[in-house]
Amino acid sequence: MKKISKQLLEEMEQAFDEIQQPRTPYVLRDLVVNTKHTDQQAYAQCVLEMNIARDNLLLAEISVKDKLIEMQQIENEIKQEKDKLKKKRLELDIQKKEVELSQTRRAQLGASREFTYLFNMWRKRGKRYTREDLNLAQPEEYHKRLTIQAQHDIIAT
16 A cells, blocks of 8 residues: 555544444434334344344454454564564564454444444333233234235235
8 A cells, every 4th residue: 555644544544433333323213223113122123233232342342352462472473483584474464463453443433333322222212121021012013014014015016
């Protein structure tokens, strides 16, 4: 890659950070959670998405720690390596790990934004549902879903 000024590189990094969030609040709210036909199912979808986002954040945190350990190990190998070509290859391995670390940290930023939005959505819901509540609401959810699908089918023909 061509040499880029430090200022331009910082601007690019800021732009990379700014766009990080796999699904926007609009998508989470209107195309993921609120596409459900009952409050119970919307609640369950919100909690499920929040759970997945939290797990992804925890796994990314572990991945960062793991990459830092790998980089330390490679640095130790470099100090002990006598062969210049092997040393260069190890230095390239560190550079790759730095890029991977940067990618993971940006992914964490986006996942954190998504998690925060879902968490706030969950907190604002007020009502919490049990597994039994969710099970009892299933007939209504699927009746509404099938009714809407049938209406769409009629319109399409």
